[in-house]
Amino acid sequence: MTLTQILKTLVTIILVISFLLVTVSAYQQHRRISALAELSDATTAIVTRLSVEELAYVDNDGNLHMYTIDPAKLEGLSTRREFGGENFDFQVSVRYEAGGERVLGPFGSTPPEDRTRGSLAVSCVLYENAHFLPAKLSVMAWRA
Amino acid sequence: MAGLNNHGVADVLAMAFMFVLLVLAAVFMHSYSLRPLRAATNRQLELKSEHLYKTLELAWVRPGVSFFRAAAENLLLEQPIVPRPYLRSTMENVLEYLHPSGYAVAVSLSYENASWELSWPEGAGLGLGAEKQFARQGEVRLTMAGGENIAVPVTVRIFEIA
Numbered sequence A: 001m002t003l004t005q006i007l008k009t010l011v012t013i014i015l016v017i018s019f020l021l022v023t024v025s026a027y028q029q030h031r032r033i034s035a036l037a038e039l040s041d042a043t044t045a046i047v048t049r050l051s052v053e054e055l056a057y058v059d060n061d062g063n064l065h066m067y068t069i070d071p072a073k074l075e076g077l078s079t080r081r082e083f084g085g086e087n088f089d090f091q092v093s094v095r096y097e098a099g100g101e102r103v104l105g106p107f108g109s110t111p112p113e114d115r116t117r118g119s120l121a122v123s124c125v126l127y128e129n130a131h132f133l134p135a136k137l138s139v140m141a142w143r144a
Numbered sequence B: 001m002a003g004l005n006n007h008g009v010a011d012v013l014a015m016a017f018m019f020v021l022l023v024l025a026a027v028f029m030h031s032y033s034l035r036p037l038r039a040a041t042n043r044q045l046e047l048k049s050e051h052l053y054k055t056l057e058l059a060w061v062r063p064g065v066s067f068f069r070a071a072a073e074n075l076l077l078e079q080p081i082v083p084r085p086y087l088r089s090t091m092e093n094v095l096e097y098l099h100p101s102g103y104a105v106a107v108s109l110s111y112e113n114a115s116w117e118l119s120w121p122e123g124a125g126l127g128l129g130a131e132k133q134f135a136r137q138g139e140v141r142l143t144m145a146g147g148e149n150i151a152v153p154v155t156v157r158i159f160e161i162a
Helices: A003-054 B002-007 B009-033 B035-058 B067-076 B084-098
Strands: A056-058 A064-069 A080-083 A086-097 A101-107 A117-128 A131-143 B060-062 B103-111 B114-120 B133-143 B149-160
Touching: A003 A056, A003 A064, A003 A080, A003 A086, A003 A117, A003 A131, A003 B009, A003 B035, A064 A131, A064 B035, A086 A117, A117 B035, A131 B035, A131 B060, A131 B084, B009 B035, B035 B067, B035 B084, B035 B103, B035 B133, B035 B149, B060 B067, B060 B084, B067 B084, B067 B103, B067 B114, B067 B133, B067 B149, B084 B103, B084 B114
Parallel strands: A064 A117
Antiparallel strands: A056 A064, A080 A086, A086 A101, A086 A131, A117 A131, B103 B114, B103 B149, B133 B149
16 A cells, blocks of 8 residues: 555545534534524513413403503413423513613523523513503523 | 546545535535524514514503504694604604614505605614515504594514614
């Protein structure tokens, strides 16, 4: 075997190993990204359910006002949900402006430092003192 | 071919091809893996657009008068309940407070040849040509003094600032 042949074989082996490493790394990144996308979708689902159902204001005639938050419902809110067989905990707060920014909350357990967290803030309406005010509903969610 | 093999050129070409294949595969696999996250982010922006529309439809600029109703009155009536300067100033403040970070917001109402438009930040335009935009369309219904019922088309658009 000549020196040239040995070098060619070495380069080929290095290229094959590099290809395998790149494939494994891309697969691991794909799994990490998929996990992040699932967390993002879970956060989206939590926000949707809160704003159209669980925190939605119900008037004296029993009519449900979707996208309108009833602050009285924030305190008794359960802050754990299950999506796709996985449990997610979340923290919720509502911000609005009335002569300076005011914050209701946060409600729910404190987010752990060592877990990946997904957060989402959407605009909503807050029913406060018989007025419908523009506000922001913020949710931070993480895997339980 | 035999001549190429004798000089080792075929082997070098094969290795160069493998190297190019390796680089292309790496770029493709890494860019493809980001697609689910981009899609999830876009779904969140769709949701923000829907929520912003519903907020402007339901929240009051004056007791009993929503932002959209006030804007529709400004478009159709000579003497609307909420004066134009007050409405624009208040809605600008609301859009500034509620807009998604890094994105501009445009609200537009039109009826026949007239239109009412507002965007934040000021001068951002309506974002019609923006590469990334999330629009929510609907209508506001107003009953005029003569009993005529008018539907005014409304568009709320969130778009990436260039």
